[in-house]
Amino acid sequence: MTAIVEARALHKRYGRRPALTDCTLSVPAGSVVGLVGPNGAGKSTLLQLACGLLTPTSGTIEVFGAPPGQLARVGFVAQDTPLYPALTVADHLRLGARLNPRWDAALAERRVRQAGLDPAQKTGRLSGGQRAQLALALAVAKRPELLLLDEPVAALDPLARRAFLQGLMEFVAEAEPQATVLLSSHLLSDLERVCDHLVVLADSRVRAQGGIDDLLATHFRLTTARRDADTLPAALHVLRAEHTERQSTFTVRAEAHLDDPSWVMEPLGLEDLVLHHMSAPSAPSAPADPRPVPEPQR
Amino acid sequence: MIEFRIEPRSGVAPYLQLVHQVRQALRLGLLSEGDRLPKVKDVAAKVAINPNTVLKAYRQLENEGLVSPKPGVGTFVSGTLGAPAVSEHEPLRRELIRWLAAARAAGLDEESIEALFRQTVRSPTEEER
Incomplete structure (x- = not known):
């Protein structure tokens, strides 16, 4: 399995405050990985370490098997999709063409057209959804092998969010070889659609990571x-138990659904699963699923 | 051509949702042998879903013998669910009605009957063990 991003015992501190603690994770080639966690959990720090904007306090992070910095191969869209407000949409495309050796002008123009953007419009006057679409067009037109997105849809209405995710998935499906994406978001229903892997961060630590299908298939209430x-039964690994006077509710991990007339066993759902791992008492980056992550194939 | 949809929060893995939808389309006659499934790229872009998920669903359908890929052309429906003719339904329904009467006589309410039915459908039968 080729790892595009590989972090080992990665630590980052701002002064005395830990932003990322003992983070070990591996992002397989061609996967779309969702980063989820409360504000301040370390999502942005991890993304900025991956594109080389930050340097680790200790530990290592490698991108394409080397220290971060091969910027021609990496696309990064920072939080709030920063653009130059006084420049027009067309100016941004010209800038992209000048600054990027592998610029795909036809792709950039097609995306701008699809999003219904006026090339003569100054970007300071675009709506949030239009800005996000332009930022995505700029990021994918440089034909990155790794795309890093920091909460790209946080400020968008549902319609603009869906349009953005459609554009993102179109890029992933079209890129040859298939692109790898690491994106952070609070919107689990979006992540469930577009990601195949999930990394749960809380209090600067990785609390769980794994393939979304595996996580969903093995967690029950x-x-x-x-x-x-x-x-x-021993086949049910109890993660959490809650009792009232008459009733017990268990969050369990199990290889398969287990029928018994004395209980009701339901799939946990991604949202409850993530909430469970976020709120679980701090264990040192225990993987939710110790099995190796299967490599996506095409 | 069928259209896929995804219901997050259902607890059902997205690739399984796609598999179920193809099976359902076969059952309803929306798809039949020789029909092409939508291209992975088009499903990804239209439904806003990971292309790996679509591939995984198509591979599972292939393992079930329902579709087969033709490299460079697409994925085609190659099997049927072998649903019995509607004429088979009536005698089965009569048996079921007899069984339901027995279950109600034994004191089971609607929900217990449904739970028992679901549980039995899901658990492997003696022959399959």
């Missing part, structure tokens, strides 16, 4: 009459 967790 089990509701039963009140009983102790240790009376459940």
Whole structure:
């Protein structure tokens, strides 16, 4: 498996405040990885370390098997999609063509047209959705092998968000070889659509990582009459137990659905799964699923 | 050509949702042998979904013998679900009605009956073990 981004025991501190603690993760080639976690969990720090805007306090991060910095191969869209407000859409495309050796002008123009942008418009007067579409067009026209996106859809309305994600997935499907994407977002329903892997960060640590299909297929909620967790079959690994006077609710990890007339076992759903890992007591970057992440194929 | 949709929050992996939708389309007769499934790239861009997910769904359908890929051309429906003719339904329904009467006589309410039915459908039968 080729890892495009590989972090080992990565630490980053701002003064005395830890922003990222003991982060070890691997982003396989051709995957779309979602970064999720509360504000201040370390998502932006990780993205900025990956594109070389920040340097680690300790530990290593490698991109394409080398220290970050091969900027021609990496596209980065920072939070709030910064553009030059006094320049027009066409100016931005000309700038992109001058600054990037692998610039695909036809692609940039097609994307701008698809998004319905007026080339003569100054970008300071674009809507949030239009700015995001232009930033994406600029990022993909440099034909990056790795695309880093920091909360690209946070400020967008649902329609603009969907349009942005459609454009992003079109890029992933068209790129040869298939591009690798690392994006952060609070919107789990979006991540469930577009990502195949998920990394859950909280309090500067990786709390869980794995393939989304595997995470969904192995996490369940089990509701039963009140009983102790240790009376459940060994095939059910109890992550959390909650009891009322009469009822017990368990969050469990299991290889498969297990039927029993004495309980109801339901899929947990990504949102509850992520909330569980975010709020679980701080364990040193315990992987949610110890099995290796399968490599996407095409 | 069929159109896919994705329901996040359902707890069902997106690739399985696509698999279910193709099976459903076969059952409903929306797809039949020889039809082409939408291109991976088009599904990704239209539904805003990861192309790896679409590929995974198509591979699963291939393993089930329902579709086969023709390299460079696309993925085509190559099998059917072998649904029995509608004439088979009536006798099965009569048996089911008899069974339901027995279940109600045993004191099961609607929800217990549904739970028992679902559980039995899902668990492997003696012959499959």
